[in-house]
Amino acid sequence: MGWRAPATCSLSSVSDLWVVLPAFNEADNLRVLIPRLLADDAALEGYVTALVVDDGSTDDTQAVLADLMANDERVRTHRIPRNRGKSSALREGFATALAGGAKTVVMMDADGQDDPAEIPRLLAVLAQGSDLVTGARLERRDRFVKRNTSRLYNAATGLLTGTPGQDLNSGLKAMHAPVAEELCTMLHGEMHRYITVVANWLGYQVAEVEVTHHERLHGRSKYGVNRFWRGFLDLLTIRFLMSYEQRPSHPVRGRRHPESRDRLGDARLPAGGEAAGAEGG
Numbered sequence: 001m002g003w004r005a006p007a008t009c010s011l012s013s014v015s016d017l018w019v020v021l022p023a024f025n026e027a028d029n030l031r032v033l034i035p036r037l038l039a040d041d042a043a044l045e046g047y048v049t050a051l052v053v054d055d056g057s058t059d060d061t062q063a064v065l066a067d068l069m070a071n072d073e074r075v076r077t078h079r080i081p082r083n084r085g086k087s088s089a090l091r092e093g094f095a096t097a098l099a100g101g102a103k104t105v106v107m108m109d110a111d112g113q114d115d116p117a118e119i120p121r122l123l124a125v126l127a128q129g130s131d132l133v134t135g136a137r138l139e140r141r142d143r144f145v146k147r148n149t150s151r152l153y154n155a156a157t158g159l160l161t162g163t164p165g166q167d168l169n170s171g172l173k174a175m176h177a178p179v180a181e182e183l184c185t186m187l188h189g190e191m192h193r194y195i196t197v198v199a200n201w202l203g204y205q206v207a208e209v210e211v212t213h214h215e216r217l218h219g220r221s222k223y224g225v226n227r228f229w230r231g232f233l234d235l236l237t238i239r240f241l242m243s244y245e246q247r248p249s250h251p252v253r254g255r256r257h258p259e260s261r262d263r264l265g266d267a268r269l270p271a272g273g274e275a276a277g278a279e280g281g
Contacts, residue, residue: 016104018049018097019119022089023110027060028218030110034068034075037116044120049100051076052110053093056083076100087187094184098177105180109171112217121209122174131179131204134165134196135172135211153193163197165208172211179204 019037023030030052037050054061054077068075078096080089090107097105104126108114114135122133153169171192175183179199186198200206 016047016049016101017044017106017123018051018100018102018104019106019108019116020051020053020090020093020097021108021110022053022055022086022093023057023061024055024083024089025057025059025061026110026218027057027064029112029216030061030064030068032217033110033112033116034072038072038074043117044123047074049074049076049097049102051078051093051097051100053077053089053096054079055085055089056080085189087189087192090192091184091187094180094187098181098184102180103177104174105177106174107171108173113214114172115212115214118172118209118211119174121211122172125207125209126174126176129205130207132173132175132196132199133207133209134167134170136165136167136208137170137172137211137213163200163206165196165206167208168196169193170211175199 021030021033034050034052038048052061052065052075054065062077062079065075065077069077076096078092080092093107094105104123106119106122108116108119118135122135125133173195182202183195183198187195191198196206
């Protein structure tokens with residue numbers, strides 16, 4: 001039975017690291033990915049919870065998750081009755097993680113293309129002072145259309161918003177809990193593509209780490225042309241809102257309020273070693 005997410009995004013007092021994986025018909029990939037993710041939690045510097053948000057899957061995802069949960073208490077699931085899209089899945093996943101005591105939230109795709117071994121490197125950059133870190137897939141293992149559409153997205157997003165980074169659309173990100181708390185209420189439509197943009201706009205310090213990208217383990221990509229146009233319309237909406245708040249009569253939101261920065265200071269992880277990243281802010 002799925003773990004129901006709370007209606008609101010709020011912080012708990014318990015410290016933990018949660019990895020949120022939105023999944024739609026990824027049963028075969030979850031069988032491989034989840035054990036790989038949890039194989040060495042020592043590398044993640046403490047207890048980790050893997051939360052799979054089943055976004056209305058019609059394959060054997062629920063059966064696979066039941067088996068995984070029976071063998072490892074660190075695996076949890078939240079089921080959405082019908083497919084509502086990645087943004088909705090992430091919103092409910094973030095809310096569940098925060099209510100469960102997450103101090104740091106990692107998001108990653110469930111298709112096996114993101115490498116769990118890269119997560120400690122993202123956490124190390126968080127520990128060095130960033131608020132949100134993206135895993136940049138500079139050498140992508142995708143089909144031609146998806147690969148080049150993503151390049152167009154990144155170029156257009158950087159041009160229109162001024163957000164630093166080479167792979168803003170990457171699904172592998174790590175962030176402090178207060179960042180996830182503020183972002184999750186905004187996750188609608190195709191807004192998951194612009195998490196880094198919104199975080200940067202809100203004044204959080206964003207960074208990038210180049211990561212290894214793999215070919216999909218099983219199945220086919222859910223990417224479609226319609227998602228491109230919906231995502232582009234969301235980008236125009238973000239650009240409009242950013243321009244609106246920069247008018248003289250509308251103070252810019254950028255640079256977090258002192259109390260927010262204090263809360264972020266409480267969410268730091270211990271330094272995890274050196275990691276290369278592109279600092280912005």
